Amino acid sequence: MGARSIKFAVAGLLALCVVLLSGQEKFTQEYRVGPKDLLEISVFGADELSRTVRVSEDGKVTLPLLGEVLVDGLTKSELEKKLADLLGEKYVQNPQVTVFIREYQSKRVSVLGAVEKPGPYQLLGRLTLMQIVSEAGGLTRDAGSDIIIIRQLLDGTSTSLRISIDDLFLKGDAQLNVPLEPGDIVNIPVDKLVAVYVFGQVKNPGALQVKRSAIPTLLQAIAQAGGFTERADHEGGVVHRHGLLLERRQPGRTADGHSYQVDGFGGCLLRVT
Numbered sequence: 001m002g003a004r005s006i007k008f009a010v011a012g013l014l015a016l017c018v019v020l021l022s023g024q025e026k027f028t029q030e031y032r033v034g035p036k037d038l039l040e041i042s043v044f045g046a047d048e049l050s051r052t053v054r055v056s057e058d059g060k061v062t063l064p065l066l067g068e069v070l071v072d073g074l075t076k077s078e079l080e081k082k083l084a085d086l087l088g089e090k091y092v093q094n095p096q097v098t099v100f101i102r103e104y105q106s107k108r109v110s111v112l113g114a115v116e117k118p119g120p121y122q123l124l125g126r127l128t129l130m131q132i133v134s135e136a137g138g139l140t141r142d143a144g145s146d147i148i149i150i151r152q153l154l155d156g157t158s159t160s161l162r163i164s165i166d167d168l169f170l171k172g173d174a175q176l177n178v179p180l181e182p183g184d185i186v187n188i189p190v191d192k193l194v195a196v197y198v199f200g201q202v203k204n205p206g207a208l209q210v211k212r213s214a215i216p217t218l219l220q221a222i223a224q225a226g227g228f229t230e231r232a233d234h235e236g237g238v239v240h241r242h243g244l245l246l247e248r249r250q251p252g253r254t255a256d257g258h259s260y261q262v263d264g265f266g267g268c269l270l271r272v273t
Contacts, residue, residue, distance in 0.1 A: 032107075033076075033079060034059065034072055034105075035058070037055045037103060037104060038101070038103035039052070039055065051064070055071060065091050069082070080099050083099070104122040106182065107182040109132060109182070109186060111133070111135075112185065112186065113190055114140045114142055115140060123182055129178050132180060132186060139169075143165065144165070145164065146163060146164055148162050148186075148187045149187075163178070165188075198225040201229045202229060202232070205225060
């Protein structure tokens with residue numbers, strides 16, 4: 001790559017960073033106050049009017065001189081203007097009001113299950129499913145195949161949306177990267193790893209760690225164990241589960257010729273004779 005190409009590439013990356021940062025700032029500024037948020041309200045030159053207050057469940061705060069003030073749904077700048085107008089009507093000449101949101105409590109989403117850092121997360125502006133999974137540290141190894149979003153509707157009922165992890169992260173289906181709403185629960189079910197033990201005449205005998213939802217067939221288990229040795233009897237193997245002999249099977253096939261699944265709870269032992 002020539003010097004000119006490198007220069008254009010660096011310029012492009014810098015431009016992208018500027019766009020992302022400005023977009024993030026825009027979303028943060030658009031945050032709207034809601035119940036349980038903690039606000040620090042300061043009036044310049046009038047310390048007796050300054051307060052740190054928590055928004056009530058009905059979206060109000062109580063302030064000196066003004067009494068109860070409805071603040072629910074206002075942005076930081078809108079709330080500053082409203083308080084300045086109210087104080088300027090009767091009490092303070094040209095008041096300078098500053099609002100600082102100390103705690104964002106009203107707009108949160110919960111991330112549960114197979115992520116590195118499960119828990120509640122502040123929904124500052126517009127966050128998508130992939131962004132919240134990234135904030136939660138990403139998926140763990142034992143993540144299942146789907147993400148479930150549970151959302152409470154205005155009528156008090158709940159609905160759920162199931163999204164394929166492969167379609168979202170591997171295929172990059174942008175339509176599945178849905179924007180989240182306050183109160184959403186994002187659940188990534190855990191698909192536990194279980195052990196299938198393969199011993200006998202295979203090249204790499206031992207335990208195979210597989211997901212519960214993807215227990216291999218006999219033939220797949222043998223392949224993952226490196227395949228048969230030269231001394232192996234290719235006509236069959238013996239499957240044990242919980243210490244009990246299940247039966248001798250031709251690898252990968254049932255008696256009627258269908259692929260045989262070592263299903264159930266894992267912990268199976270396959271001995272190739």
